[in-house]
Amino acid sequence: KSMFVTGVTYNKNVAKLGIFGVPDQPGIAYLIFKMLGDKNINVDMIVQSSMREGINDISFTVAQDDLRKALETIEEIIKVVGAKGYTHDPHVAMVSLVGAGMTSNPGVAAMMFGALADEDINIDMIATSDIKISCIVNNSKAETAVKVLHKKFNLEEAGCNKN
Amino acid sequence: KSMFVTGVTYNKNVAKLGIFGVPDQPGIAYLIFKMLGDKNINVDMIVQSSMREGINDISFTVAQDDLRKALETIEEIIKVVGAKGYTHDPHVAMVSLVGAGMTSNPGVAAMMFGALADEDINIDMIATSDIKISCIVNNSKAETAVKVLHKKFNLEEAGCNKN
Ligand SMILES: C[C@@H](O)[C@H](N)C(=O)O
Numbered sequence: 001k002s003m004f005v006t007g008v009t010y011n012k013n014v015a016k017l018g019i020f021g022v023p024d025q026p027g028i029a030y031l032i033f034k035m036l037g038d039k040n041i042n043v044d045m046i047v048q049s050s051m052r053e054g055i056n057d058i059s060f061t062v063a064q065d066d067l068r069k070a071l072e073t074i075e076e077i078i079k080v081v082g083a084k085g086y087t088h089d090p091h092v093a094m095v096s097l098v099g100a101g102m103t104s105n106p107g108v109a110a111m112m113f114g115a116l117a118d119e120d121i122n123i124d125m126i127a128t129s130d131i132k133i134s135c136i137v138n139n140s141k142a143e144t145a146v147k148v149l150h151k152k153f154n155l156e157e158a159g160c161n162k163n
Numbered sequence: 164k165s166m167f168v169t170g171v172t173y174n175k176n177v178a179k180l181g182i183f184g185v186p187d188q189p190g191i192a193y194l195i196f197k198m199l200g201d202k203n204i205n206v207d208m209i210v211q212s213s214m215r216e217g218i219n220d221i222s223f224t225v226a227q228d229d230l231r232k233a234l235e236t237i238e239e240i241i242k243v244v245g246a247k248g249y250t251h252d253p254h255v256a257m258v259s260l261v262g263a264g265m266t267s268n269p270g271v272a273a274m275m276f277g278a279l280a281d282e283d284i285n286i287d288m289i290a291t292s293d294i295k296i297s298c299i300v301n302n303s304k305a306e307t308a309v310k311v312l313h314k315k316f317n318l319e320e321a322g323c324n325k326n
C-alpha cells in the first residue's frame with residue numbers, strides 16, 4: 001500500500017490530564033465530560049484504552065489556560081464517579097502525522113514511532129483516526145519531533161501547520 | 164459553538180487487543196507496531212493513555228481475520244518488550260461520530276457518551292481527532308448505538324456509512 005502522508009501538525013498549547021481507576025460501566029465517560037463541558041472546558045484529545053479488572057483510565061488534553069479549571073473539576077469528578085486518582089502534566093505538545101489511510105498501512109505508525117524513538121523522544125499518549133496519528137510528547141521535544149517526522153516521510157517543512 | 168456533526172459510521176469487523184504494563188520509554192511503541200507491521204497485520208485504532216509508575220498500556224484494533232495472527236505476535240512482543248500481559252476481545256465494533264470541530268466543543272463528546280449510556284452501552288475504548296470521536300462497544304450493541312446517535316444528533320439514517 002502506498003503511503004499518502006501529507007503533512008505534520010503540532011500544538012504546544014497543550015496540557016494533559018489522566019483520571020485513573022474509574023469504574024468501567026455505562027455512564028461514567030458521560031459524567032466526566034458532562035462535568036467538564038458544564039464548566040465550558042474545551043477538551044482536545046480523549047483516549048481510553050482497555051479495561052482491567054472492571055476499572056479503566058481516561059486521559060485527555062486541554063489548552064494550558066484551562067488546566068487550573070480542569071484540575072478543580074477533576075477533584076469533583078473523582079468524588080462523583082469514585083476514581084482512584086489523577087495525574088497531570090502542563091508541559092506537553094501534540095504532534096500529528098496527517099494523510100489518507102494512515103492506520104490501515106501497518107508501516108506508517110511504526111515509522112512515526114521509530115522516528116521519535118531515534119531522537120529519544122518518549123510518547124506519552126497516542127490516538128489515531130483513519131487520517132491522523134497523534135502523539136503527546138514533552139513540550140521541549142516538539143520542534144525536534146516535527147523536524148524528524150518531516151525528514152522520515154520526505155515532507156516539505158512548508159507543509160507544517162502550527163495550531 | 165455550533166456543532167457540525169455530519170454523520171455516524173460503524174464497523175463490526177473489529178477485534179480489540181490490549182498490551183498491559185509495557186515500559187514507558189522511547190522505542191517501545193516502535194517495537195510493538197514494527198513487529199505487527201512485519202507480519203503485515205493492519206492495525207486500525209491505536210490508543211495509549213497516561214503512564215503510571217513508569218509503565219503504560221497500549222490498545223489497538225485489528226480486523227477479525229487478523230486476530231489469530233495478532234495474538235501470536237503479541238506473545239512474542241510481550242517477551243521482547245517485557246510487558247505484564249494482554250487481553251483481547253473478538254466481539255467488538257467501532258462506532259464513530261464524524262463532523263467538524265468535534266472535540267473543541269465540550270458538549271459533543273458528552274452528548275455522544277450520554278446517548279450510549281442511556282442505552283446501557285459500555286464504552287470499551289475511546290479515540291478522538293478534530294473531526295471524529297470513535298468508541299469501541301460490544302458487537303451486539305453496534306446497531307443500537309448507531310440508531311441512538313442518529314436520533315441524538317438529528318441525523319438522517321441515510322448518512323450512515325458501514326465500513
Ligand atoms: C470507563 C467508561 O468509559 C465506561 N466504560 C463508560 O462507558 O462510560
Ligand SMILES: C[C@@H](O)[C@H](N)C(=O)O
Nearest residue numbers: 123188189190191192
Ligand atoms: C509506552 C510507549 O509508548 C513508550 N512511551 C514509547 O515511547 O515508545
